[in-house]
Amino acid sequence: MQSTLGEYQETQAQEAFSLQNSKLLKVSLNQITIQSKLGAMVAYQGDVRFEHAGSGGVGRFLKKAVTGEGTQLMKIEGTGEVFLADLAQDVHLIKLENDQITCNGQNVLAFDAGIDWDIKKVEGGFAGAMAGGLYNMSLAGTGWVAIISNGPPVLLNTGDAPTFADPQAAITWSSGVTTQVKSDVNMKTMIGRGSGETIQMGFSGQGWVLVQPSEGPVKGATPPGAGGQSGGGGLLGQLGG
Numbered sequence: 001m002q003s004t005l006g007e008y009q010e011t012q013a014q015e016a017f018s019l020q021n022s023k024l025l026k027v028s029l030n031q032i033t034i035q036s037k038l039g040a041m042v043a044y045q046g047d048v049r050f051e052h053a054g055s056g057g058v059g060r061f062l063k064k065a066v067t068g069e070g071t072q073l074m075k076i077e078g079t080g081e082v083f084l085a086d087l088a089q090d091v092h093l094i095k096l097e098n099d100q101i102t103c104n105g106q107n108v109l110a111f112d113a114g115i116d117w118d119i120k121k122v123e124g125g126f127a128g129a130m131a132g133g134l135y136n137m138s139l140a141g142t143g144w145v146a147i148i149s150n151g152p153p154v155l156l157n158t159g160d161a162p163t164f165a166d167p168q169a170a171i172t173w174s175s176g177v178t179t180q181v182k183s184d185v186n187m188k189t190m191i192g193r194g195s196g197e198t199i200q201m202g203f204s205g206q207g208w209v210l211v212q213p214s215e216g217p218v219k220g221a222t223p224p225g226a227g228g229q230s231g232g233g234g235l236l237g238q239l240g241g
Contacts, residue, residue: 016112017093017144025084025091025109025146029077036084036110038072046080071105071137084110089148092210100140100175107147107171107212114143122179122201140175147172150214159206167201168215174207 011020013028020026024042027034035053053073076082085091086109094101102120111117120138139145149171156163158177173179180202203209 015144017095017110017146019091019093020083022090023085023088025093027076027082027084027110029079029082031077031079033075033077033113034110035073035075035113037086037108038074040074040084040086040109041076042083042085044080044082046078048076048078048080048082051075051077071108084146086148089150090152092147092149092153094145094147094172096139096142096145098142100138101145101172102175102177102179103137103139103145103147103172104168104170105137107149108137108139109146109148111139111145112143115139115141115145122181147210149210149212151212153210153212156203156209156211157207158203158209163203163209164200165203165209165211166215167199169211169213170201170203171210171212173203173209176205176207177203177209178205179203 008021011018011026013026016028016030016032018026018028029046029048038052041050051074053075091109096115105119116139118138118140119135121135153171156165158173164182167181182200182202
């Protein structure tokens, strides 16, 4: 048989987390346990087991219930390889080494057992009370984190100048960054003549923030195409990993 499918051969890697292409994550389990977004599995090979991960404690369960932040997680373990994706969004890898990042919960695809997570509040007073991005998911420890973006993102250095982004477009930022919520509420906003950009998240201090070119997938919209150049390193090159 002749075909052009050879370019889609499975890629091999030494690390447990590796990009099969820019839209698809491969995790080599080998008796390790990971957590991923519920329903993100698209294929697996070997003896792999899936289990609903829950919230990992009453405190986090209550935070998720009250804030709506975070994502439904499943636990994956066993031997073999599992392939993960979400609506053909771009996948990026970050390797934490006793460090912490903060993410929009919907942009977390998977992370390994060495990572602990919690839900944290973004300060902002009255503006914060109105902001959809008031709560976010904190990931800390040592291990791999895979995040997704709706399109190719931009990595902004927050130490160069005060930086602001839409709460749904800012998908992850580093531990040294201070956040706040900014509001442009005025009389025009109250009578429906605002700019449509009433709430922004502010970032300052030494570090970075990753911003996707979208405010998130629109429910019911056609998923983005699976095309694009293959990615071999995600954000690691830019982050110094």
